[in-house]
Amino acid sequence: MTIIEAQREIAKILKEGGVENAMNEARFLLQDALGCDSVQLVTGYRDYACTSCVETAFDWAKRRAAGEPMQYILGHTDFMGLDIRVAPGVLIPRPETEGLCELLANEAKVRKAADPASRWPARILDLCTGSGCIAAWAASAFGDAKIVAADLSEEALAIAAENCRNSRIELRQGDLFGAVGDGLRFDAILSNPPYIPSKTVDGLDAEVKDFEPRLALDGGPEGMDLVARIIREAPEYLMPGGLLLMEIDDTQEELVRSACEESGRYASFEVLRDLAGKIRNLKARI
Ligand SMILES: C[S@@+](CC[C@H](N)C(=O)[O-])C[C@H]1O[C@@H](n2cnc3c(N)ncnc32)[C@H](O)[C@@H]1O
Structure with a gap:
């Protein structure tokens, strides 16, 4: 043939x-x-x-x-130009999440323009790392940066270990910041947590709902369970002037704004839309 x-x-x-x-x-x-x-x-x-x-x-x-997703069949996918290994048990990296990486890259450019000697960000936390795609990208984009990549799921971390072979990336297992421990502070925390409201997860395409891990998708009744915790706890783990960059759901603008205001720890924050005009990211600075 x-x-x-x-x-x-x-x-x-x-x-x-x-x-x-x-x-x-x-x-x-x-x-x-x-x-x-x-x-x-x-x-x-x-x-x-x-x-x-x-x-x-x-x-x-x-x-x-x-109905099986192409990426699980092939065992890999592209993320920010990197070939990322994926398997059932780990979320397939989405193009939308590349926007989170671009926000960090742009911020680093702005800081470099203001101070050519800037090596910001020197320390990055990728919380809810899944396949490790964000951490792997960060290691390739910031040559000196030390990166911690954390997830609750051992299955996800086993795949992340294959994608994060760079010695500057340290993988940790645990519940959100519990994996990080006390005392560590970062210039930037990036997170794409599970943020989809439970009812919405039930109605997702079979290709997503039946194959990708629910732990990676379901953010509780309003999708805010982990998002709210991250907004509350992140300041304890950020350096002065540090940034929290998070992917959020299109339905969460007001909830996310309120959570940032209630925390009282952020000097400024913005809820940003993606190229399709959908609410997609939180960018908050302490
Ligand atoms: C939406 S996926 C993101 C994966 C990857 N960062 C990406 O963008 O493709 C969310 C990840 O959060 C992890 N997770 C869920 N609950 C968690 C928790 N309480 N603490 C840490 N990680 C958690 C899941 O295992 C999953 O890998």
């Missing part, structure tokens, strides 16, 4: 399973199964594909057609 014939057959399986963009997804599956990139795939369309690779791609297509 040639590569293009295999791609068409795989796209057919995907389409029958209700997958949108079946031809595109077929291309991704084939690329990984054949171990080639998109250019090699296109230029080699008329070449015969290795039989066992095509069989692998067909098996993957059947799993995809049954």
Whole structure:
């Protein structure tokens, strides 16, 4: 079977399973199964594909057609240009979370412009690290920074260990700041905690609800259980002038504003929208 014939057959399986963009997804599956990139795939369309690779791609297509997320099937995904390993038990990093990284990168640029000798941020905490995608990015973006990446889930931390091989990243297990312990302070705390209201989780697409860990998604009745705790507790772990950057739900603007005001510890805070115009992030400074 040639590569293009295999791609068409795989796209057919995907389409029958209700997958949108079946031809595109077929291309991704084939690329990984054949171990080639998109250019090699296109230029080699008329070449015969290795039989066992095509069989692998067909098996993957059947799993995809049954609703399993592509990233779990392939075992990896892209985040901020890094190839991040993922597996069931860990949330698949989302493009939206890249916005959190960009907020930190922009803040570092502003501080560098004001003081060219600035090495800010020297210490970063990635709370609720999951796959470790944010910590792995931070290690690559800030060459001197020391990073602590924490999560409650041992399963998630096992995957994070594969993504966070940089010796400047320390992985810790525990309930939010309980994993960090007393005495440590950071220039920036980044967190993408579980923030989806429980009822909304129940109504999510099967692809998310049935495959991704509920611990990574469900933030309690209003989605605020962990968000509120992080807003309350983060100041104890921030250096003077330090930043809390957090991903939040579109429904939480007022709740998040109130939590920041009630804390009384933030010198300033902003609730920010993403490029799609949705409420997406909290940026708070002590
Ligand atoms: C939305 S996921 C974020 C994963 C990753 N940072 C990302 O952006 O792709 C939330 C993570 O919080 C972790 N988590 C849930 N409850 C926690 C708690 N009480 N303390 C620490 N981590 C927790 C989950 O295990 C999950 O890995």
